[in-house]
Amino acid sequence: MLFYVVLLLLGAGAYYYHFRINRKKIIERLEKVVQRKRDDLLKNIEEARRISDKLDSKRRDYIGNLDFEQLKKELQKGSVTCVEAVRTYFHKAILAHEKTNAVTCFILEAEQQAEELDEKAKLASFVKPPMFGIPLSLKECLKVKGYDTTRGFVQDAYRPSTEDSIQIEHYKKLGLIPFCQTNVPQSLLSYNCSNPLFGTTTNPFDSTRTCGGSSGGEGALIGAKGSLIGIGTDVGGSVRIPCHFTGIAGIKPSKMRFAHRGGGASVPGKPLIDANDGPMAQDVKTNVEFLRNVWGDIDFQSDRDPYCPPVHWNESLYSSEKKLRIGYYIDDGWFTPTPALQRAVLESKKHLENAGHTVIPFHPPRLTDVIQWYFRAVCLDGGQYVLNKLLKDIIEPTIHFQVTLWMVPTWVQRIFSYPVSLVFPRMGVLMKSLTRDTFELREAYAEIEAYREEYVGLMMKDNLDVILCPASIMPAPQHDIPSKVVSGVSYTCLYNLLDFGAGQFLSDFFQRIFIVFPGVVPVTTVNKSDEEKLINEYPETDKWYQITKKATIGSIGMPIGVQVAAPPFREEAVLRTMREIEIAITGK
Numbered sequence: 001m002l003f004y005v006v007l008l009l010l011g012a013g014a015y016y017y018h019f020r021i022n023r024k025k026i027i028e029r030l031e032k033v034v035q036r037k038r039d040d041l042l043k044n045i046e047e048a049r050r051i052s053d054k055l056d057s058k059r060r061d062y063i064g065n066l067d068f069e070q071l072k073k074e075l076q077k078g079s080v081t082c083v084e085a086v087r088t089y090f091h092k093a094i095l096a097h098e099k100t101n102a103v104t105c106f107i108l109e110a111e112q113q114a115e116e117l118d119e120k121a122k123l124a125s126f127v128k129p130p131m132f133g134i135p136l137s138l139k140e141c142l143k144v145k146g147y148d149t150t151r152g153f154v155q156d157a158y159r160p161s162t163e164d165s166i167q168i169e170h171y172k173k174l175g176l177i178p179f180c181q182t183n184v185p186q187s188l189l190s191y192n193c194s195n196p197l198f199g200t201t202t203n204p205f206d207s208t209r210t211c212g213g214s215s216g217g218e219g220a221l222i223g224a225k226g227s228l229i230g231i232g233t234d235v236g237g238s239v240r241i242p243c244h245f246t247g248i249a250g251i252k253p254s255k256m257r258f259a260h261r262g263g264g265a266s267v268p269g270k271p272l273i274d275a276n277d278g279p280m281a282q283d284v285k286t287n288v289e290f291l292r293n294v295w296g297d298i299d300f301q302s303d304r305d306p307y308c309p310p311v312h313w314n315e316s317l318y319s320s321e322k323k324l325r326i327g328y329y330i331d332d333g334w335f336t337p338t339p340a341l342q343r344a345v346l347e348s349k350k351h352l353e354n355a356g357h358t359v360i361p362f363h364p365p366r367l368t369d370v371i372q373w374y375f376r377a378v379c380l381d382g383g384q385y386v387l388n389k390l391l392k393d394i395i396e397p398t399i400h401f402q403v404t405l406w407m408v409p410t411w412v413q414r415i416f417s418y419p420v421s422l423v424f425p426r427m428g429v430l431m432k433s434l435t436r437d438t439f440e441l442r443e444a445y446a447e448i449e450a451y452r453e454e455y456v457g458l459m460m461k462d463n464l465d466v467i468l469c470p471a472s473i474m475p476a477p478q479h480d481i482p483s484k485v486v487s488g489v490s491y492t493c494l495y496n497l498l499d500f501g502a503g504q505f506l507s508d509f510f511q512r513i514f515i516v517f518p519g520v521v522p523v524t525t526v527n528k529s530d531e532e533k534l535i536n537e538y539p540e541t542d543k544w545y546q547i548t549k550k551a552t553i554g555s556i557g558m559p560i561g562v563q564v565a566a567p568p569f570r571e572e573a574v575l576r577t578m579r580e581i582e583i584a585i586t587g588k
């Protein structure tokens with residue numbers, strides 16, 4: 001017996017030794033790639049600076065102060081050229097990047113695309129497309145011909161896409177000019193924004209805090225005014241959480257509203273957790289204008305991807321005078337959000353009631369089950385796909401905690417989940433979530449299908465058009481917190497599991513201050529009272545609550561958003577609700 005134990009230990013030791021040697025070699029090789037990429041980025045930024053400097057700084061300031069609508073008008077009139085718009089946004093993005101480390105690459109051909117558009121505009125026969133000349137930023141994982149989509153994996157650097165995705169083709173056809181790519185967390189499966197290739201992107205309001213993720217580079221860039229509009233992707237909150245953390249507006253449409261042919265995914269082969277790309281912008285109005293134009297012309301995408309149904313922009317749903325019935329909640333029963341997030345929902349509720357809508361309580365059922373199904377279906381192979389990629393890469397330190405969870409075999413997690421449940425029940429739920437076998441996976445899928453029916457059934461029973469709820473559990477925390485509190489995505493991942501269209505935007509009085517006095521950090525009694533409530537009343541019943549409370553202390557002045565969601569193909573109702581709250585708060 002002893003002989004076999006010794007043999008086993010020796011075998012394990014040899015395996016571990018071989019593993020370490022192998023990892024060392026991989027890391028040494030990849031460190032050179034990181035250095036090369038960072039040097040290339042510095043050169044790329046210098047080139048973008050050279051291009052932006054061709055424009056007189058007064059003119060740059062004038063164009064840089066135009067909002068989306070104003071810039072669009074001036075470009076249509078011809079009083080601003082596409083080249084001027086691109087040079088201005090190269091300049092603004094460089095400034096935002098210097099503050100937040102948001103950009104992974106400038107798309108230098110943007111200047112040439114702009115020149116070509118300006119040339120075409122000289123022809124009398126040329127009809128300008130609706131978003132003629134507007135610079136567009138893109139999350140790094142979106143496929144642009146000639147550019148990398150590393151998703152923060154060093155191993156994927158210098159493997160540029162051979163084609164634009166259908167969506168990018170479409171945006172160019174509508175006149176938009178992709179001008180830069182923005183940073184992401186490694187693997188995209190996190191709501192922070194750090195990776196070993198490009199480093200950490202910070203929050204424009206406080207660099208010790210994250211801009212969110214995984215479309216965090218977009219959040220930071222747009223939040224720091226380096227772009228008017230960008231595209232993110234969202235499988236659990238990756239458009240909505242960065243919007244909430246950085247004080248901007250965005251929407252994750254239901255899956256079928258965009259073409260996915262030629263696009264990428266965080267974990268391919270993962271049904272029933274529906275991801276989509278979505279716009280992110282300074283305000284709701286810009287998102288509406290963008291989607292009105294894209295969906296108004298959706299045949300372009302449907303013709304090239306038959307799986308994208310030709311569902312056009314529904315103006316009558318967006319502009320309807322009929323008052324809405326809205327369900328709201330401030331606590332999903334799984335993770336109580338910190339006080340400012342609850343207050344934001346209650347204030348939005350008031351705005352909507354003042355506008356004549358009916359807002360009634362709604363209780364999303366069984367969130368503990370939802371969390372378990374979500375993690376099971378996202379990591380449907382127990383996290384193996386992501387783990388395999390991570391083990392061939394330099395592993396980002398800010399996601400170590402969740403990587404450790406993926407490394408512990410599922411059966412070990414199951415065994416330990418029982419004693420853990422006694423002292424930390426919610427952690428027990430997470431530890432039981434990874435897929436044990438295909439029987440269990442099929443069961444989870446069946447549960448999700450049944451839950452979708454149950455949820456829309458509850459909405460129909462009360463005749464509800466949309467749901468209003470918190471955007472997250474807390475304001476932007478420090479960079480390492482998202483990995484430690486992965487279960488904090490319950491407010492957003494629910495709407496991926498349901499495949500609802502869900503949007504988020506900045507609410508409450510912070511928005512008034514930022515819009516009237518950009519960059520001013522408000523310090524008011526209201527915010528102090530949020531902090532007091534947090535200190536005196538926020539639960540500390542388990543480690544996740546303790547971490548969340550500690551991370552939220554000291555966040556006075558950070559932006560807070562709310563989320564609006566509706567069943568698939570009703571995104572226009574979501575946008576209408578968001579826009580009505582925006583008008584109530586900002587008056588414009």
Ligand SMILES: CCCCCC/C=C\CCCCCCCC(=O)NCCO
Nearest residue numbers: 188190214233234235236237238266405
């Ligand atoms: C034992 C359970 C381990 C769980 C480990 C964590 C796994 C997944 C974390 C998911 C968090 C999702 C955040 C949002 C990601 C997102 O929307 N990405 C966009 C991709 O297009």
